[in-house]
Amino acid sequence: MKMSSISTTVKPNEVKREEFRKYLEHHGVMDALTTVLVSLYEENERPDDALEYIRKHFAVNDVLKPDSTLEVESLKRDLAEAKSQIAELQEKLNKKESENAA
Numbered sequence: 001m002k003m004s005s006i007s008t009t010v011k012p013n014e015v016k017r018e019e020f021r022k023y024l025e026h027h028g029v030m031d032a033l034t035t036v037l038v039s040l041y042e043e044n045e046r047p048d049d050a051l052e053y054i055r056k057h058f059a060v061n062d063v064l065k066p067d068s069t070l071e072v073e074s075l076k077r078d079l080a081e082a083k084s085q086i087a088e089l090q091e092k093l094n095k096k097e098s099e100n101a102a
Contacts, residue, residue, distance in 0.1 A: 032058070 036057045047053040
C-alpha cells in the first residue's frame with residue numbers, strides 16, 4: 001500500500017518538472033543557459049567568479065532581453081534630440097539676455 005502512495009506522489013512532481021522544462025525551452029531559457037555554460041566551459045582560464053561571468057555574459061549579449069538593444073538605440077536617439085534642443089534653447093536664451101543687457 002505504501003508503494004502505490006509513493007508512485008502517485010512522484011508522478012505529479014515529474015509532470016510539473018516536465019511542464020516547467022517545456023516552459024523554459026519555449027521561452028529560450030535553456031538555449032541561453034546552454035550558450036553561457038558552453039562559453040564558460042570553453043574559457044582557457046576559468047574566471048574567479050563563475051556567477052559574475054554568467055551575469056556579464058547575459059548583460060553583454062542581451063541573451064535574456066533581445067529587445068533591449070533596440071530600446072537602447074531609441075533612447076540614445078531621444079537623448080541626442082533632447083541635447084540638441086537644449087543647445088538651441090540655450091543659444092536663444094543667451095541671445096535674449098544679450099539683447100536685454102544692451
